[in-house]
Amino acid sequence: xxxxxxxxxxxxxxxxxxxxxxxxxxxxxxxxxxxxxxxxxxxxxxxxxxxxxxxxxxxxxxxxxxxxxxxxxxxxxxxxxxxxxxxxxxxxxxxxxxxxxxxxxxxxxxxxxxxxxxxxxxxxxxxxxxxxxxxxxxxxxxxxxxxxxxxxxxxxxxxxxxxxxxxxxxxxxxxxxxxxxxxxxxxxxxxxxxxxxxxxxxxxxxxxxxxxxxxxxxxxxxxxxxxxxxxxxxxxxxxxxxxxxxxxxxxxxxxxxxxxxxxxxxxxxxxxxxxxxxxxxxxxxxxxxxxxxxxxxxxxxxxxxxxxxxxxxxxxxxxxxxxxxxxxxxxxxxxxxxxxxxxxxxxxxxxxxxxxxxxxxxxxxxxxxxxxxxxxxxxxxxxxxxxxxxxxxxxxxxxxxxxxxxxxxxxxxxxxxxxxxx
Amino acid sequence: xxxxxxxxxxxxxxxxxxxxxxxxxxxxxxxxxxxxxxxxxxxxxxxxxxxxxxxxxxxxxxxxxxxxxxxxxxxxxxxxxxxxxxxxxxxxxxxxxxxxxxxxxxxxxxxxxxxxxxxxxxxxxxxxxxxxxxxxxxxxxxxxxxxxxxxxxxxxxxxxxxxxxxxxxxxxxxxxxxxxxxxxxxxxxxxxxxxxxxxxxxxxxxxxxxxxxxxxxxxxxxxxxxxxxxxxxxxxxxxxxxxxxxxxxxxxxxxxxxxxxxxxxxxxxxxxxxxxxxxxxxxxxxxxxxxxxxxxxxxxxxxxxxxxxxxxxxxxxxxxxxxxxxxxxxxxxxxxxxxxxxxxxxxxxxxxxxxxxxxxxxxxxxxxxxxxxxxxxxxxxxxxxxxxxxxxxxxxxxxxxxxxxxxxxxxxxxxxxxxxxx
Numbered sequence: 001x002x003x004x005x006x007x008x009x010x011x012x013x014x015x016x017x018x019x020x021x022x023x024x025x026x027x028x029x030x031x032x033x034x035x036x037x038x039x040x041x042x043x044x045x046x047x048x049x050x051x052x053x054x055x056x057x058x059x060x061x062x063x064x065x066x067x068x069x070x071x072x073x074x075x076x077x078x079x080x081x082x083x084x085x086x087x088x089x090x091x092x093x094x095x096x097x098x099x100x101x102x103x104x105x106x107x108x109x110x111x112x113x114x115x116x117x118x119x120x121x122x123x124x125x126x127x128x129x130x131x132x133x134x135x136x137x138x139x140x141x142x143x144x145x146x147x148x149x150x151x152x153x154x155x156x157x158x159x160x161x162x163x164x165x166x167x168x169x170x171x172x173x174x175x176x177x178x179x180x181x182x183x184x185x186x187x188x189x190x191x192x193x194x195x196x197x198x199x200x201x202x203x204x205x206x207x208x209x210x211x212x213x214x215x216x217x218x219x220x221x222x223x224x225x226x227x228x229x230x231x232x233x234x235x236x237x238x239x240x241x242x243x244x245x246x247x248x249x250x251x252x253x254x255x256x257x258x259x260x261x262x263x264x265x266x267x268x269x270x271x272x273x274x275x276x277x278x279x280x281x282x283x284x285x286x287x288x289x290x291x292x293x294x295x296x297x298x299x300x301x302x303x304x305x306x307x308x309x310x311x312x313x314x315x316x317x318x319x320x321x322x323x324x325x326x327x328x329x330x331x332x333x334x335x336x337x338x339x340x341x342x343x344x345x346x347x348x349x350x351x352x353x354x355x356x357x358x359x360x361x362x363x364x365x366x367x368x369x370x371x372x373x374x375x376x377x378x379x380x381x382x383x384x385x386x387x388x389x390x391x392x393x394x395x396x397x398x399x400x401x402x403x404x405x406x407x408x409x410x411x412x413x414x415x416x417x418x419x420x421x422x
Numbered sequence: 423x424x425x426x427x428x429x430x431x432x433x434x435x436x437x438x439x440x441x442x443x444x445x446x447x448x449x450x451x452x453x454x455x456x457x458x459x460x461x462x463x464x465x466x467x468x469x470x471x472x473x474x475x476x477x478x479x480x481x482x483x484x485x486x487x488x489x490x491x492x493x494x495x496x497x498x499x500x501x502x503x504x505x506x507x508x509x510x511x512x513x514x515x516x517x518x519x520x521x522x523x524x525x526x527x528x529x530x531x532x533x534x535x536x537x538x539x540x541x542x543x544x545x546x547x548x549x550x551x552x553x554x555x556x557x558x559x560x561x562x563x564x565x566x567x568x569x570x571x572x573x574x575x576x577x578x579x580x581x582x583x584x585x586x587x588x589x590x591x592x593x594x595x596x597x598x599x600x601x602x603x604x605x606x607x608x609x610x611x612x613x614x615x616x617x618x619x620x621x622x623x624x625x626x627x628x629x630x631x632x633x634x635x636x637x638x639x640x641x642x643x644x645x646x647x648x649x650x651x652x653x654x655x656x657x658x659x660x661x662x663x664x665x666x667x668x669x670x671x672x673x674x675x676x677x678x679x680x681x682x683x684x685x686x687x688x689x690x691x692x693x694x695x696x697x698x699x700x701x702x703x704x705x706x707x708x709x710x711x712x713x714x715x716x717x718x719x720x721x722x723x724x725x726x727x728x729x730x731x732x733x734x735x736x737x738x739x740x741x742x743x744x745x746x747x748x749x750x751x752x753x754x755x756x757x758x759x760x761x762x763x764x765x766x767x768x769x770x771x772x773x774x775x776x777x778x779x780x781x782x783x784x785x786x787x788x789x790x791x792x793x794x795x796x797x798x799x800x801x802x803x804x805x806x807x808x809x810x811x812x813x814x815x816x817x818x819x820x821x822x823x824x825x826x827x828x829x830x831x832x833x834x835x836x837x838x839x840x841x842x843x844x
Contacts (some may be wrong), residue, residue, distance in 0.1 A: 072801045099433050106541065130593050134642050135596040135676060158671055161617050162608055165677035167589035167683070171767050172641055181642045186584055186713065199762070219594055219685065220603045246764070249580055252587035255677020261589070262764040263641065288790040289607065293617045334507055341606035341619070342668070345593050369760060420766065422642055 003093035004278050006405040008117045009103045010096045012114070014044035019401050019410025023278075025089045026269035026411075027074055030120040037123055038070040042171055042269065056109050058095055058102070062087050063093075070365055074128040074212075074270065078233050078348040081214050085233060086274055091353035122268035124175040125236070126212055129347045131173060132339060133208075133240060133260075133355060134165040136330035138284070140358040143370045149191070160288055163330035163338045168240075168263035173351065176414040182421040183262035183391060185246035195249060199421035202244035202375075203390045206356040207308050207366035208400055209325050210238035211328075211332050212270055216346030222298050223340040225296035229273060229335035231346060237306075237398050237414040238353045244369055244389070249349040266351070267398075267414040275409050279303045279402035281326050290334070293341055304411075306357060306400045308366070313393035316382040323359045323366050325400070392420040423829040425515035426483045426700050428520035428827040430723055431699040433535065435806045436466035441823050441832025444518055445700075448513045448691035449496055449656070452542040455557060459494040459545055462575075462781045464691065469537045478531050480517055480524070484509055495549040496634075496655075496692065500770040503636050504652050508696055533684055544690035546597040547658070551618040551769045552760060553595060555630075555662060555777060556587040556684075556697040558752035560706070561835075582710055585760045587754035587774075590662075595773065598689050598836040602816060604843040605684035617671060619785055621843035624666035624797075625812045629730050631747050632660035633690055633754050638768030645762040647718035650755035651704055653768060659728075659820050660775045666811070687699035688773075689773035689820075689836040697831050701725045701824035712756070715763055726833075728779060730788070733816035738804040745757045745781045747786050747820050747822070790805035814842040 002008075003025065010022035018027065020042045030040035030047050042049040045224055052070040053059050063084045068076045077085065097105045103109060109364075135141060138155070141164075145154030158164065174180070188195045212233045216223060225229055240260065247259030278300040304325035311317040330338075335352060356366040365371045368389050372378055378386035390396060395417040401410030424430070425447065432444035442464045452469050456605055460473040475481050481491075485506045490498045499507065517525045525531060540676045557563060560577070567576030580586065596602070610617045634655045638645060638840040645653060662669035662682060669681030695731065702721040726747035733739040752760075757774060778788040790811045794800055800808035812818060817839040823832030 010784075036637070040646065043615065055836075087797075130591055134749070149705075158610075158674070160618075162672055164676055164679075166674070166679055167553055167591055169766060170592075171591055171772070172765075181765055184644075185764045186580075192829050194710065195580075195713070197715055219596070222606075228427055241765070250584055250586070252578055252580070253673065254586055255673075256759070257588055258764040259585075261761075261766040262465060265556070269512070281797070286517075286614065293619055342607045342665070343603055343682040344683040347593050348592070404481065 001274060001277065003090050005095055005142065005273065006407045008093070010043050010258040012043040012046050012096055013096050019085055019408060019412050021386060021407060021409070023407050024271060024275050024409045025092050025101040025219065025270045028268045028270060029072060030152050031123050031362040032115060032120055039069040039074060039077055040072060040120065041092055045117045045122045046272050047117055048092065049113055049115060052112045056112065056219040058340070059091060062091060065171065072123065074125050075127050075349045078214055080229050081141070089272055089274060104215055105329050108334045114222065122175060124268050125268055126349045126351070128170040128173055128351045129349050130350045131170040132165050133168045134163055134330065134354045135336050136163055136328050136335065137355055137357050138329040138358050139327065140366060140370065143358060143365065149375050163335045165335065165339070166255045171230070172261055173264045173266060174354065176265055176416065178265065179417045180263040180308045181419045183243050184421055185243060185258050186249055186250060187245040188249045200243035200246055203418065204242045204310065204368045205390065205396045206240035206242055207306055207321060207323055208238040208240050208353045208355060208357060209304065209400070210351050210353040211235050213348065213349040213350040213352065215345050216340060219345040222341040222343065223337055225294065225333040225337045228336040232271040232273045232332060233337060234270040235276065236270050237266040237400050237411050238417065239354060239414050258270065262375055265416045269412050271409065271411055276302050276402060278404055283331055284329055293337060294334050296331070296333050302330060302334045302402065304400050304402050306398065309397045310344050310387060311385060311395040311397065312381060312385065318381050320371055321363065321365055322378055323357050323364045325357055327357060327359045328354060337378070337398050389416055392418060394418055423696060423698065425512050428539050428829045430442065430515070431520040432465050433520050434465040434468050434518055434714070439830065441830065441834050442466055443829060443831070444515060446697050446831045447514050448694060450457050450494065450547045450690045451545040452690060453543055453545055453680040461491040461493060461496060461499055462542065463514055464539070467539045468541055468811060469542045470514065471535055471537060472528060474534045474736065478515065478534065479740045483490045484513060485508065489705055494545065496547050497549050497771045500636055500655050507655060507694065509692055511696060518603050538755060544597060547690055547692050548771045548773070550595055550773045551553050551593040552585050552589045553592040553773045554591045555775045556752065556757050557777040558750050558757065559673055559777055559779050559788070560751040561749065562778040562788060563793065565780060565787065570581045580621060583712070586678045586701065587757065594683055595686045595688060598838065600687065601839045601841050602685040603841045605665050606669055606843055607680050608663060609667040611673045615817055622665035622668055625840065626664045626666050626790045627812065627818045628662035628664055629655050629728060629743060629745060630660040630775045630778060631657055631726065632688060632775040633657050635768050635770065635772045635774065638669040638762060638769040641767040644765065647755040647759040647761055648760040654693040654695045654754060656694040656777050657698065658692050659822050659833045661818065661820055661836050661838065662775060675700050687836050687838045689833050691834050693831065693833055695769050700823060700826055701831070706751055706754055716756050717757060718753070718755050721754045723750060724824065725825050726822050728820065731819045732740050732809060733817040733819065734803060734805060734807065734813065740803050742793055743785070743787055744802055745779050745786045747779055748777060750776060812840055814840060816840055
């Protein structure tokens, strides 16, 4: 794919270590004070207004109408399917590459099309239909099993047979930068006392990646692991905030509910699966052998460096985790094939998240529960304070990027500040 | 409320034992071959076209525009909130009552407004945003606990403190009459053998009622039990199909997933909470005492007679359950208050279901799992065959109605035929 050629350069300046070289071309929804929300892309620190590109005729002979870009969500655009959005990314790559002057020579068009990132507010990119959260990092499942069950039988019997997942709440998924309140809920603090209701005491993040789907097949049909790539539009960073004390009391037997449904945050830029192809890597050997519908061929894991930091109010940022998306046991193809194996229909704009991504060593864990090992190993903060979990007014930031052959394709960040309980 | 007056009569004929007297005035989406989907109501066997009513001027001075009725979902109409839909129901009640001739005297208008139910296909009434399933019938939780755990500790420790619930899949909720296929999935048939993948062997229904919400408060805010009525539009019958073998293998620790997400069915008519007010009854004494945010006052349970039948292909219908919605332990006000207690935002068109409604005696259970007691007590069918669970080509039908003072307000039915696995 020419758009992924590592030698490609853009006539738009790209700062060193930017997540957004011309090899990325992510999609999002941007809003400028004097305009309406619309579909945008990004190179370096410049935002590309796709509605303006369409009006000025640069998106001709593509399967889109203006309403696809003059929209407050990416859903209409995604409804055109993989072929459409792939052609669109290729067109943007061509228009902004150094060896093409169709646009770069039209100096009066450029200010209508390119905006500085500082002028643009990024909004929630997708109207999410259904949201599913998987539980696909072996180290995370192992760590949780060790803490709450038995280190010798840390993984439950189904874990290596099923990409375990559950349905989550879509309405409260919000974009990076949206402040939110510490949730309240029931907790059983003393084993022999009745539960109490109040602000969560053990408030945690979960480092995850999400993928956004295209329209799938009709209800009743399944999707194979080989077909799965055709139904995945792109990926984002995902913070699956978790109220550990509420979760512990409520989750047996039907799973997490209010411990998660108060808020989750996504990064504003959806990086296409096409842009991530160069960073594919092989996954772990899966033993025991998976059932045929979960078998796959080729490299379906992706090398994405991930980090998490905590920044106290007016304080200094502290990196608390360095993980990588390649540490997943189950890949997206397996997750999607499993999800559709019972005939469940997938829509354009569904979000499926990885589950907490923990690497195999300390320092690579994706939640405070694991990092502080249930509060027994507090994190030392630069200001001398300690964190077992997340404190009021802390800002938690997750960043992620892939890098190879001198090209870095990244996601920017998902960041949010926890306000005190309302 | 005058619209609930039991002495009210309509100039539209209402057959004996109809679920749809003038005291009902439910809402749905209807489609006639020569038209487009639109909002409809019903009296007796006649469907009322609300778009036609609007065009002919009968809905003036109400807070609606034509697009609210010229729609393939009820969502736009519901976005007007309780006050708007209440005024609308009152207007319909007035227009169709025997003591008002504003419409009945305009003979040339009537054929544009009233259609025979036989001419109309009822569609999915609501675009469901998020779907939540509760687990609020004590007898059901007790029965399941007896079968799979310990009769002496059948209820889990959290059950009487929390209206336990979990998120479900919204995309595969379809309207009554939509045939569907037996799902395939992983099952662990022999304890000491690996799981297999294939058609579900233990296929079940769950008799439930659902309620549809109005737009709630902003994220971060809660809803009290006293406020809950203002955020509930109406109710429907709900069949939460369940693949018991798939559920057993997958559900620990994160809850039911593919055992439910292949399909669920709703009845096409949403009966407003206003229409159900006359049938309110008191609920059970809740002991232990619930936490203050779950306390409520007044009668918040509802007396709704429910039945379930199985009809084999070309066979005779067999009633397998007679239950009642009054048997719930937790009521809707408590469910909604709990759901929003952590700040989770509720949208117009969310669906919240009761969980299986089992009454206190045999014959009142709401699933085949309980009726056949895990397959140990098969149901005898009129054709001599037996049912432990649901067989291919069986049609399962659920019906429900309230009755008091000679007035019967009902839901019609939710029915669907299980086709063989694809």
